[in-house]
Amino acid sequence: MATVSLENLCKRYPDKSGVDVTAVNSVSLEIRDGEFMVLVGPSGCGKSTTLRMIAGLEEISSGTIAIDGRVVNHVLPKDRDIAMVFQNYALYPHMSVYDNMGFGLKLRKFPQAEIDRRVRDAAALLGLEELLDRRPKALSGGQRQRVAVGRAIVRQPKVFLFDEPLSNLDAKMRVSMRAEIAKLHARLGVTMIYVTHDQIEAMTMGDRICVMRGGEIMQVAEPLELYHRPANTYVAGFIGSPPMNLIAGTVQRRDGELWFVETAADGAGLAVPLRDELARRAQERVGRPIVFGLRPEDLGGAAGAGTEAVKLKLELVEQMGAETHLHLRSAAHTLIARVPSTGTYAPGTELPVRLQLAQAHLFDGATEQRIN
Numbered sequence: 329m330a331t332v333s334l335e336n337l338c339k340r341y342p343d344k345s346g347v348d349v350t351a352v353n354s355v356s357l358e359i360r361d362g363e364f365m366v367l368v369g370p371s372g373c374g375k376s377t378t379l380r381m382i383a384g385l386e387e388i389s390s391g392t393i394a395i396d397g398r399v400v401n402h403v404l405p406k407d408r409d410i411a412m413v414f415q416n417y418a419l420y421p422h423m424s425v426y427d428n429m430g431f432g433l434k435l436r437k438f439p440q441a442e443i444d445r446r447v448r449d450a451a452a453l454l455g456l457e458e459l460l461d462r463r464p465k466a467l468s469g470g471q472r473q474r475v476a477v478g479r480a481i482v483r484q485p486k487v488f489l490f491d492e493p494l495s496n497l498d499a500k501m502r503v504s505m506r507a508e509i510a511k512l513h514a515r516l517g518v519t520m521i522y523v524t525h526d527q528i529e530a531m532t533m534g535d536r537i538c539v540m541r542g543g544e545i546m547q548v549a550e551p552l553e554l555y556h557r558p559a560n561t562y563v564a565g566f567i568g569s570p571p572m573n574l575i576a577g578t579v580q581r582r583d584g585e586l587w588f589v590e591t592a593a594d595g596a597g598l599a600v601p602l603r604d605e606l607a608r609r610a611q612e613r614v615g616r617p618i619v620f621g622l623r624p625e626d627l628g629g630a631a632g633a634g635t636e637a638v639k640l641k642l643e644l645v646e647q648m649g650a651e652t653h654l655h656l657r658s659a660a661h662t663l664i665a666r667v668p669s670t671g672t673y674a675p676g677t678e679l680p681v682r683l684q685l686a687q688a689h690l691f692d693g694a695t696e697q698r699i700n
Contacts, residue, residue: 330396330409330486330519332359332382337391339377339543351377353543354391364513364520366534368527369566374543375523376491382521383412383489396486411480412489415496417472419464419479425451426460429478446482453515454478454508470501477512490522494529502526506533527567531555539563561696564621564689570653570664573627575620576693579613586610588620588690592659600636600683609690609699617693624653626684627665634686642679656681 337355340348352374359365367375380386382393384405393400400408419428429450430443438446451457454474464472473493480488490509494502510533513520524530530537531551539546539554539562547559558564564572577590577597586607590597600620602610610618629635640663644655647669654665654673665681673679690699 331361331394332365332487332519332521333357333392333394333397334359334378334382335392335394337378337381337393338389339374339381339386340389351543352381355540355543355545357538357545357548359519359521360535362517362519364510364522364533364535366522366524366530366537367540368524368530368537369540369546370525373540375525375540377543378540379412379489379491379521379523382487383410384408385412409486410489411483411485411487412491413473413476413480413493415492417464417476417496419472419475421464424461424463425456425467425475425478428464428475429482432479433482443482446484447478450478450481453481453512468501469497470505473497473505474508477509481512481516486519488518488520490520492523492525494524494526502529509533528569531567537567539566557698558621558689559698561619561621561691564691564698568623570624570666572621572623572689573661573663574691575622575658575661575663577618577620578693579610579616579618581614586614588618590620590659590661591617594659597659598638598640598661600638600685603685604634606685606688606690613692613699618699619691619693619696621689621691622663622683623687624664624666626687627654627656627663627681628667629682629684634684635682636685637680637682639678640681642673642675642677645673645675654679 334355334357337352339352340350343349355378369375377386381388388401395408426447430447433443451460456474456478494505497505506529534551536548536550537554538548541562547563554563554567561574565574575590577588580587580589586602588600588602640656640658642654643657646653652667652669654667656663656665692699
């Protein structure tokens with residue numbers, strides 16, 4: 329096991345115009361010994377480039393990478409004591425599962441007895457014992473991915489790196505394999521760094537999650553911390569399925585009370601009173617732009633303290649089975665409510681909705697940062 333430390337890590341690519349394109353910009357991150365760290369973000373955010381720099385597959389423009397306290401900026405990939413699992417499996421089609429898993433050890437001239445022990449131990453761990461004589465073409469996608477993971481396990485590295493390893497699998501197999509990888513981490517207790525664009529994978533697998541955007545880190549936190557206390561509107565809108573509802577508006581004072589008022593072209597936007605904790609956060613922001621955030625599950629529920637009733641137009645009903653997603657329209661925004669599937673709803677009607685204001689979030693309209 330090992331820690332991984334990134335300090336002011338940058339990657340710039342030259343462009344034909346003469347201006348460098350920055351893919352990773354001053355990323356600093358401490359990954360703990362034995363931690364499962366997930367790098368998540370949309371395509372082009374720099375997460376895979378960061379992983380490839382840790383692996384030594386991309387040259388570093390500036391900054392430092394240390395593995396277990398040793399700076400590895402100029403250390404060859406084979407000497408970094410890491411193992412990487414790629415999106416495309418990268419198995420040798422003419423070799424059996426056994427030979428694919430043991431090939432790296434064979435190149436390093438390990439004794440055959442040690443290779444055999446490690447391969448069979450990894451096969452037992454991954455449920456591949458009956459498949460060791462097969463070639464990749466005779467395996468399913470999930471089995472091939474387990475072979476790729478087994479090839480990494482036999483190395484017994486300090487750090488495992490996963491670059492979107494489940495992207496080629498169907499939805500059902502993705503769910504199964506992400507559970508297998510999470511169980512594997514629990515058994516091995518080794519440091520793992522996992523890259524994905526799927527925030528559900530990130531939430532279900534990571535000890536901590538690093539959310540990236542435009543080559544920079546937006547927030548690093550445990551999954552539920554990201555969900556309940558997003559640092560900015562980007563994290564709030566990225567984490568969660570459906571994501572948080574974000575409504576742009578201003579803080580106004582009406583009859584001595586503070587109100588959030590939605591920005592709308594006709595001036596008749598959604599108006600919500602801000603009381604107690606929300607009032608405290610908004611008291612210095614009267615007349616200034618603000619973003620009001622509420623999770624889909626907090627649009628609905630029973631009446632009570634900290635709730636506010638509003639009427640919104642119902643545009644679409646999505647039946648999800650155990651729950652229903654209601655697409656609601658305010659003056660200028662579409663909101664999604666997550667409600668039990670027991671009700672009957674008619675699109676096009678005005679629907680009374682209770683906002684659970686105790687769960688609401690406020691963000692600065694200019695900086696997009698959370699107001700605490």
